Amino acid sequence: MDDLGLLCDDGHLGLLLDRERAEEDRDVLAWLVEAEILPRLMLAHRSARSTLAAPLNDPDALAALLLNPEPFDLDGAVDSLLLSGLPLDRLLLDLLAPSARRLGSMWEEDTCDFLAVTEGLGRLQALTRRLCAGMERSARPTGRSVLLMPCPGETHIYGLSILASFFRESGWEVTNLGHSAADPAELLGEGWYDIIGLSLSCDVCAPALQALIPALRRASRNPSLFVLVGGPYFARTGADPAAFGADAYAPDAWSAPRLAEAALDRQTLTC
Known part of the structure; x- marks a missing residue:
């Protein structure tokens, strides 16, 4: 009986230890989420919001976005400008073209890396091709x-x-x-x-x-x-x-x- 009682006590003790370890692990995980992961997610969210909220009607602001290595929805931001009533021709002439000139000037003045400018212009050209393709479809020869x-x-x-x-x-x-x-x-x-x-x-x-x-x-x-x-x-x-x-x-x-x-x-x- 004494051996059986001891065995039961040891098994119960093992279950208690396992439960305590599980609770400890949950506490550590909760601490990591609260102290490390959530603040980083919030910071990333604030950064994304501040980037997308930039005044895209400003060519310098658009040039800065094009040079930003962080991903952002350029197509969506520009489509929002069009939906707000900005005519396509003004978008091309008053925003996209000056932004391209700004990128070129930054490279010539050696204030920006050539590869970054090339990538920015590539994103701008891809957007321009999409916008212009829609504009050209209604043409009459x-x-x-x-x-x-x-x-x-x-x-x-x-x-x-x-x-x-x-x-x-x-x-x-x-x-x-x-x-x-x-x-x-x-x-x-x-x-x-x-x-x-x-x-x-x-x-x-x-x-x-x-x-x-x-x-x-x-x-x-x-x-x-x-x-x-x-x-x-x-x-x-x-x-x-x-x-x-x-x-x-x-x-x-x-x-x-x-x-x-x-x-x-x-x-x-x-x-």
Whole structure:
């Protein structure tokens, strides 16, 4: 009996010890959740809220978000702006394009890592392609064609993609050499283009543009080729497009197709 009683007492004691260990483990787990995990989750939640609550109508704020390594819903934030009543053309011209220029300036001024800028621009370009694809679907062809290209040596080509979309939305057939190594003189000599649009951002590239435009006119099959220039250089300096051999300056992508159409209509009336 004594041995049996001792065995029962030892078994009971073992159960008590197991229960105490389980309660201890739960207490430790509760402490970890309360003292470590919850504060970190709350901090992460506050950071996400502050990031998404940033004023996306400010190009500098958007540029900062694009450089932020933390994930955020860029598409959702931009869609919210559109749902709030911001027109798509203003979103592209007043927010996305200036943000791209800001990223490029930060790289040129060596205030930001090149890889971070590249990744930020990649996110911006993917968003722009999605937005512009919807804008272009309603286009009605006009039979007019435009060749778009950056000035030789130019690295800022994001704006050309937006410009190309505005021309396509207006029904133009667009050839964009922003990411192409094709020779524009050959294209102008082999095909027919009503307009050529050239973008210039950097002062150092201005002499190249002055030399390029007369050469493109000589190469063109179209003797009445209309040359349109644009970009931050002209906005910043107020330079006369005629000094470069161009016919007109377009201050933004919204006005460029209308300016080009008006120029061709005048040519038609003159003929």
